[in-house]
Amino acid sequence: MPEIAEVARIVHYLKKHAVGKTVAAVKTQEDDIVYGKVGTSASAFQKAITGKTIVNAKQQGKYFWLEMDTPPHPLMHFGMSGWIKFSNDDTAYYRPAKAEKEEWPPRFWKFILQLKEDDSELAFVDARRLGRVRLVDVKAEDMRKTTPLKENGPDPVLDPDILTVEWLTKKLKSKKVPVKALLLDQANISGIGNWVGDEIMYQARLHPEQYSNTFSDSQVKQLHDAMMYVCNTAVDNLAESEKFPEDWLMRHRWDKGKKNGGKLPNGAKITFLKVGGRTSAVVPSVQKKTGAVAGDVSEDATADEELEEDDKPKAARKRKSKPANDEEDEEPAKVTSLASTKRGKKKVGSNELKEEDEEKVPAVKKQRVGSNGTASKKTSEDEPPKKRRSGRLSKT
Structure with a gap:
């Protein structure tokens, strides 16, 4: 899903195709999740942006925004599967399609901006409705001082003067x-x-599940150097993995199951650890545990469980689709209980996914399946056995 480098890519294309142009018209589709969860509506967005000039495009981490000539400014977050598409450029996606030009308007669009100067259009799309579009009514220079940006930590690329080795040491400890x-x-x-x-941890030669307060000063320096190296390199290459260094974990983590797959070019094996529902790619030969690690590490994870199908390179996608509520993304949304209660628990569904990325979607209890492929009746694990009138247990 879009991370710091992918967002940097879309900001690059927004500067290329939208900055300096006037929004002649805005088309919107009302969505009480994408807009409504952050206190905005499609109609309010349309009214606020129509006729404005786009002065700049900026980002902080996974957030990005269009700086308009006057407030408010639209602040956006892609969630798992959001993106910006351009009517005049098919190469903006970080894995450009080799197919013919895509249909327009694109599927799953939430808003479309028509630009006055060249009649081109750009669209915010989000198939899974985990992205967010809000309006922030402050001066442009105060965007990063305002919620939600001010609650987020420093950006490794934008804020190297804040994210120093000393700052990181204090944070880890x-x-x-x-x-x-x-x-x-x-x-x-x-x-x-x-x-x-995962790339940062590999480049730092540190184990991802080691507790943050157990690293030596030299290891913290390794982690800081790796963070700056990976983030800046990924952003400089606009998230195009083909341009990343050949020895990067990112280039080879998808090869599990292929002939000679699951290894780096030097032959080092890549394994996968799953902790608290999150999957990490690890190279055990260099990422050694030098301190206490989380106790719930599972080594049964596979590369294919790691990301949603939308996030894998096409060659690594599985034909079989995952259940709708099997969320294994790096930015999972919170889902409450399956049963509705007076305490406010909600049914699982696309309309109940909580904003942003703090918590893991719980696994849904599986039904027992019979030999004919249909769900079987409850067993003695689910309910007590029935009794006959004689008092003997009936066969189930």
Whole structure:
């Protein structure tokens, strides 16, 4: 899903195709999740943006926004599957399609901006409705001082003067959590998601599940150097993995199951650990545990479980689709209980996914399936056995 580098890519294309142009017209589709969850509506967005000039496009981590000539400014977040598409450019996606030009308007669009100067259009699309579009009514220079950006940590690319070795040392020592979990928490550092986090840990030669407060000063320096290297390299290459260094984990993590797959070019094996429902790619030969690690590590994860189908390179996608509520993305949304109760628990469904990326979607209890492929009746594990009148247990 879009992380710091993918968002940098879309900001690049927004500057290329939209900045300096006037929004002649806005088409919207009302959506009480994409807009409504963050206190906006499609109609309010349409009214606020029509006729405005786009002055700039900026980002902080996984957030990005259009700076308009006057407030409010639209602030956006892609969630798992959101993106911006352009009517005059098919190459903006970080895995450009080789197929013919896509239909327009694109599927799953939430808003379309028609630009006055060249009649081109750009569309915010989101098939899974986990992205967010809001309006922030502040001066342009105050965007990063305003909610939700001010609650997020420093951006490794934008804020190297804040995210220093000393700052990182203090942050790591202040918590006792698996180090990768700390990196993924946007309140700590902006923009790092699953693949970037794994690449940082690999380049630092540190184990992702080691507790954050157990690293030596030299190891913290390794982690800081790797973070700056990975984030800047990924952003500079606009998230095009083909341009990443050949020895990067990102280039080879998808090869599990293929002939000679699951290895780096030097022959080092890639394994997958699953902790608390999150999957990490690890190279055990260099990522050694030098301190305490989380106790719930599972080594049964597979590469194919790691991301949603939309996020895998096409060659690595499985034909079989996953259940709708099997969320294994680096930015999982929170889902409440399956049963509705007076306490406010809600049914699982696309309309109940909570904003942003703090918590893991719980697994849904599986039904027993009979030999004919249909769900079987409850067994003695689910309910007590029935009794005959004689008092003997009936066969079930």
